[in-house]
Amino acid sequence: MVDESRQCTATAKSTGERCQRAAIKGGEVCHVHGGAASQVQEKAQERLNQMADTTTATIQNQITDLENEYERAEDPDEKLKIMSEMRRLWKIILDRTGHHKTERKEHTGENGGGIVIDLGDE
Numbered sequence: 001m002v003d004e005s006r007q008c009t010a011t012a013k014s015t016g017e018r019c020q021r022a023a024i025k026g027g028e029v030c031h032v033h034g035g036a037a038s039q040v041q042e043k044a045q046e047r048l049n050q051m052a053d054t055t056t057a058t059i060q061n062q063i064t065d066l067e068n069e070y071e072r073a074e075d076p077d078e079k080l081k082i083m084s085e086m087r088r089l090w091k092i093i094l095d096r097t098g099h100h101k102t103e104r105k106e107h108t109g110e111n112g113g114g115i116v117i118d119l120g121d122e
C-alpha cells in the first residue's frame with residue numbers, strides 16, 4: 001500500500017481509477033505517468049532541494065541555540081547532554097547534504113574532504 005501523500009495523482013486508463021504507484025520523490029506522478037520526463041524530474045528535484053534547505057535552516061537554528069545553551073551550562077552532565085544533541089542534529093544535516101554515511105572515511109574522499117567531525121556511531 002502506497003502512502004496516500006506519495007501516491008501518483010494520475011488516473012490509470014485501463015481501470016479508470018487512480019494510479020496505485022508511488023509518485024517520484026518530490027513529484028506528483030509516478031515514472032509511468034510523466035515522472036520519467038526530465039523536466040518533471042528537474043522540478044521534483046528543485047522541490048526536494050527547497051524542502052531540504054528549509055529543514056536544514058531550522059536545524060541550524062536549533063544548533064545555534066544549543067551552542068548558546070552549552071556556553072551557559074555549568075554542569076558537566078548538562079554540557080554532555082547538549083553536546084550529544086548537537087551531534088545528533090549535525091548528523092541530520094550531514095545526511096541531508098549528501099553525506100549519507102557519517103563515517104570519517106566518507107569525508108576524506110576524492111577531494112580530501114573538509115569535514116573533520118567524527119560523528120561515529122551513537
Ligand SMILES: [Zn+2]
Nearest residue numbers: 008019030033
Ligand atoms: Zn501513475
